[in-house]
Amino acid sequence: MRNKIAVYRKEHFNAAHRLNNDSLSKEENTLLFGKCNYANYHGHNYELIVKVTGEIDEKTGYVIDTKILSELIKKFVLNRFDHRNLNLDVEEFKNLNPTAENIAIVIFNILRPLISNNLELKVILYETERNYVEYPA
Ligand code: NI
Numbered sequence: 001m002r003n004k005i006a007v008y009r010k011e012h013f014n015a016a017h018r019l020n021n022d023s024l025s026k027e028e029n030t031l032l033f034g035k036c037n038y039a040n041y042h043g044h045n046y047e048l049i050v051k052v053t054g055e056i057d058e059k060t061g062y063v064i065d066t067k068i069l070s071e072l073i074k075k076f077v078l079n080r081f082d083h084r085n086l087n088l089d090v091e092e093f094k095n096l097n098p099t100a101e102n103i104a105i106v107i108f109n110i111l112r113p114l115i116s117n118n119l120e121l122k123v124i125l126y127e128t129e130r131n132y133v134e135y136p137a
Contacts, residue, residue: 006053007063011073013082016041017098041085047126054119072114077107100127104135
Protein backbone atom coordinates (compact mmCIF):
# COMPACT_ATOMS: atom_id res chain seq x y z
CA MET A 1 0.00 0.00 0.00
CA ARG A 2 1.25 3.43 -0.93
CA ASN A 3 1.72 6.23 1.55
CA LYS A 4 -1.07 8.59 2.38
CA ILE A 5 -0.59 12.31 2.32
CA ALA A 6 -2.79 15.20 3.48
CA VAL A 7 -3.77 18.20 1.38
CA TYR A 8 -5.15 21.32 3.05
CA ARG A 9 -7.20 24.12 1.57
CA LYS A 10 -7.73 27.25 3.65
CA GLU A 11 -10.73 29.47 3.04
CA HIS A 12 -12.38 32.34 4.82
CA PHE A 13 -15.86 33.64 5.42
CA ASN A 14 -17.55 36.28 7.55
CA ALA A 15 -20.89 35.53 9.11
CA ALA A 16 -23.22 36.60 11.88
CA HIS A 17 -24.80 34.31 14.41
CA ARG A 18 -26.50 34.15 17.75
CA LEU A 19 -26.19 31.27 20.19
CA ASN A 20 -29.49 30.42 21.82
CA ASN A 21 -31.31 27.33 22.98
CA ASP A 22 -35.02 27.91 22.46
CA SER A 23 -35.96 25.33 25.08
CA LEU A 24 -34.19 27.29 27.84
CA SER A 25 -35.24 30.49 29.62
CA LYS A 26 -33.80 33.89 28.78
CA GLU A 27 -31.76 33.82 31.98
CA GLU A 28 -30.35 30.37 31.31
CA ASN A 29 -29.40 31.38 27.77
CA THR A 30 -27.63 34.52 29.05
CA LEU A 31 -25.78 32.43 31.61
CA LEU A 32 -24.77 29.78 29.08
CA PHE A 33 -23.86 31.90 26.08
CA GLY A 34 -23.04 35.38 27.48
CA LYS A 35 -22.29 37.92 24.76
CA CYS A 36 -22.95 35.28 22.10
CA ASN A 37 -26.60 35.36 23.18
CA TYR A 38 -27.10 39.09 22.43
CA ALA A 39 -30.43 39.39 20.64
CA ASN A 40 -29.16 41.33 17.62
CA TYR A 41 -26.44 38.90 16.55
CA HIS A 42 -22.68 39.42 16.19
CA GLY A 43 -20.12 38.50 13.58
CA HIS A 44 -17.04 36.33 13.31
CA ASN A 45 -14.24 36.06 10.76
CA TYR A 46 -14.22 32.33 10.29
CA GLU A 47 -11.15 30.53 8.96
CA LEU A 48 -12.06 27.25 7.36
CA ILE A 49 -9.46 24.57 6.73
CA VAL A 50 -10.46 21.52 4.75
CA LYS A 51 -8.11 18.56 5.01
CA VAL A 52 -8.21 15.78 2.43
CA THR A 53 -6.09 12.69 3.02
CA GLY A 54 -5.39 9.85 0.64
CA GLU A 55 -2.99 8.21 -1.77
CA ILE A 56 -1.44 10.16 -4.63
CA ASP A 57 -3.13 9.59 -7.98
CA GLU A 58 -0.50 8.20 -10.37
CA LYS A 59 -1.82 10.09 -13.36
CA THR A 60 -1.95 13.57 -11.78
CA GLY A 61 0.47 13.36 -8.87
CA TYR A 62 -2.30 14.89 -6.75
CA VAL A 63 -4.38 13.55 -3.89
CA ILE A 64 -7.02 16.03 -4.97
CA ASP A 65 -6.73 18.99 -7.33
CA THR A 66 -6.80 21.96 -4.94
CA LYS A 67 -8.41 24.08 -7.63
CA ILE A 68 -11.35 21.68 -7.74
CA LEU A 69 -11.43 21.47 -3.93
CA SER A 70 -11.42 25.26 -3.66
CA GLU A 71 -14.24 25.55 -6.19
CA LEU A 72 -16.35 23.00 -4.28
CA ILE A 73 -15.87 24.90 -1.02
CA LYS A 74 -16.70 28.22 -2.67
CA LYS A 75 -19.76 26.94 -4.48
CA PHE A 76 -21.32 24.84 -1.75
CA VAL A 77 -20.13 26.47 1.48
CA LEU A 78 -18.88 30.04 1.04
CA ASN A 79 -21.65 31.09 -1.36
CA ARG A 80 -24.17 30.00 1.27
CA PHE A 81 -22.37 31.16 4.44
CA ASP A 82 -20.26 34.22 3.60
CA HIS A 83 -21.78 37.57 4.64
CA ARG A 84 -24.89 35.75 5.87
CA ASN A 85 -26.71 35.54 9.12
CA LEU A 86 -26.28 31.84 9.87
CA ASN A 87 -29.38 31.61 12.08
CA LEU A 88 -31.69 33.31 9.59
CA ASP A 89 -30.20 32.64 6.17
CA VAL A 90 -28.83 29.11 6.32
CA GLU A 91 -31.42 26.34 6.34
CA GLU A 92 -29.29 23.92 8.39
CA PHE A 93 -29.30 26.31 11.37
CA LYS A 94 -33.05 26.96 11.49
CA ASN A 95 -33.23 24.49 14.37
CA LEU A 96 -29.55 24.02 15.17
CA ASN A 97 -27.47 26.31 17.38
CA PRO A 98 -24.70 27.69 15.12
CA THR A 99 -21.77 27.00 17.43
CA ALA A 100 -18.37 26.40 15.84
CA GLU A 101 -18.91 22.69 16.54
CA ASN A 102 -22.21 22.57 14.69
CA ILE A 103 -20.97 24.75 11.81
CA ALA A 104 -18.01 22.39 11.29
CA ILE A 105 -20.29 19.35 11.23
CA VAL A 106 -22.68 21.02 8.78
CA ILE A 107 -19.75 21.92 6.48
CA PHE A 108 -18.41 18.36 6.70
CA ASN A 109 -21.82 16.95 5.78
CA ILE A 110 -22.07 19.31 2.78
CA LEU A 111 -18.61 18.40 1.46
CA ARG A 112 -18.47 14.68 2.24
CA PRO A 113 -20.69 13.54 -0.67
CA LEU A 114 -18.75 15.78 -3.08
CA ILE A 115 -15.35 14.21 -2.42
CA SER A 116 -14.29 10.75 -3.52
CA ASN A 117 -14.94 7.95 -1.02
CA ASN A 118 -11.28 6.90 -1.23
CA LEU A 119 -10.30 10.17 0.42
CA GLU A 120 -10.60 11.06 4.10
CA LEU A 121 -12.09 14.42 4.94
CA LYS A 122 -11.62 16.62 7.98
CA VAL A 123 -12.94 20.12 8.67
CA ILE A 124 -11.11 22.55 10.93
CA LEU A 125 -12.96 25.76 11.74
CA TYR A 126 -11.50 28.77 13.54
CA GLU A 127 -14.14 30.99 15.09
CA THR A 128 -11.47 33.23 16.59
CA GLU A 129 -7.69 33.02 16.46
CA ARG A 130 -7.75 31.11 19.71
CA ASN A 131 -10.92 29.03 19.44
CA TYR A 132 -11.20 26.33 16.85
CA VAL A 133 -12.77 22.95 16.32
CA GLU A 134 -11.99 19.85 14.28
CA TYR A 135 -14.45 17.33 12.84
CA PRO A 136 -14.29 14.38 12.87
CA ALA A 137 -12.21 14.48 16.08
NI1 NI B 1 -20.14 34.09 18.45
